[in-house]
Amino acid sequence: MTGMVGTTMSTAPNFTRRTKETLAKRAGQTCSSPDCRRPTSGPHSEDDKATNLGEAAHIRAAREGQARYDRSMTDGERADISNGIWLCRECAKKIDADEATYTVERLNTWKRRHEDYIASGKPAASAAREVHVSDGGVGSIVENVGGGIGLDIVHSGEGPAERITVEGSGVGEIITNTGDGVGKRLTKTGGGSASESTVIVNESVDMAVAMSAKLVSTTCTSCGHHFAASVVVQGFAGHSEPRVQVTCPRCHSSVWI
Secondary structure (H helix, E strand, C coil): CCCCCCCCCCCCCCCCHHHHHHHHHHCCCECCCCCCCCECEEECCCCCCEEECEEEEECCCCCCCCCCCCCCCCHHHHCCHHHEEEEEHHHHHHHHHCCCCCCHHHHHHHHHHHHHHHHCCCCCCCCCEEEEEECCCEEEEEEEECCCEEEEEEEECCCCCEEEEEECCEEEEEEEEECCCEEEEEEEECCCCCEEEEEECCCCCCEEEEEEEEEEEEECCCCCCEEEEEEEEEEEEECCCCCCEEECCCCCCEEEC
C-alpha cells in the first residue's frame, strides 16, 4: 500500500478563519455590492445556531484559472485581507462569472465605499429616482421640444430627488431642450439634495465630469431653421464629449450637435 504523506494540497492562498471573520465584521455582516447590501447572517430555526449567507471572496483569484488571477502575486498576498471582499453567496458567484464586468478596480471601489457606508452609521437615504451606468452606454435621455416640461420630479423626504451614478465610463443622463419649454424640473422639499451626480473613474479616460451645461446654436439640415438648444449632461466619463441628438422645433427632424 502506497502512502500519501506529504502530498496534501496547499491552502496558502486561502483566507484564514480570522481574516474571514474580520472581513465580515468590517462589512457589517452585509454584502458589499452597492446594488445588494443584504444581510449575510441571521437566525436559525434552532435557538443556539445562526445562519451564514456570506462569503469572503478573493478580489484577485486564489488560484490560476479563476477570475482575476494575477500570477505576479505571492500566495501570502492572495491570502491577505487587502485581497478580500465580503459578499453574499449570490454576488460572490456573480463576480466570478463575469470577470470583464467585475474588475479588480470595481471590487476595490465596492469594498472601500461599503466600509465607508458602514462606518457612517446610517444608510444612504433612498432617492425618488436613480440612474446607474456601468462601463459604457447612456443611462437616460430626456428631450423636450417646444413648450412644456420634459421631466418633472417632485420629491419630499430625507433622500435626494434623484441620484445619478456613472461607474467606469458612459453617460448618466442627457437632457436637451429646444424652444420655450423646460428639459427637466426638480422640486425638492425636506432634507437632502435635489440632485446627486457621481462619477467613479476606475479605468483610463480623458474626460470625467459630474455635470456640464451649454447652449448651442445650430441649423437644421432638413428645413434650414436656425434654433438654439440647451444641453445638460449629468455624469460623464470617457474619451470625448458625447455627441447629442436634438429635434428641430419646426420640422421635427433629428439634428446632431
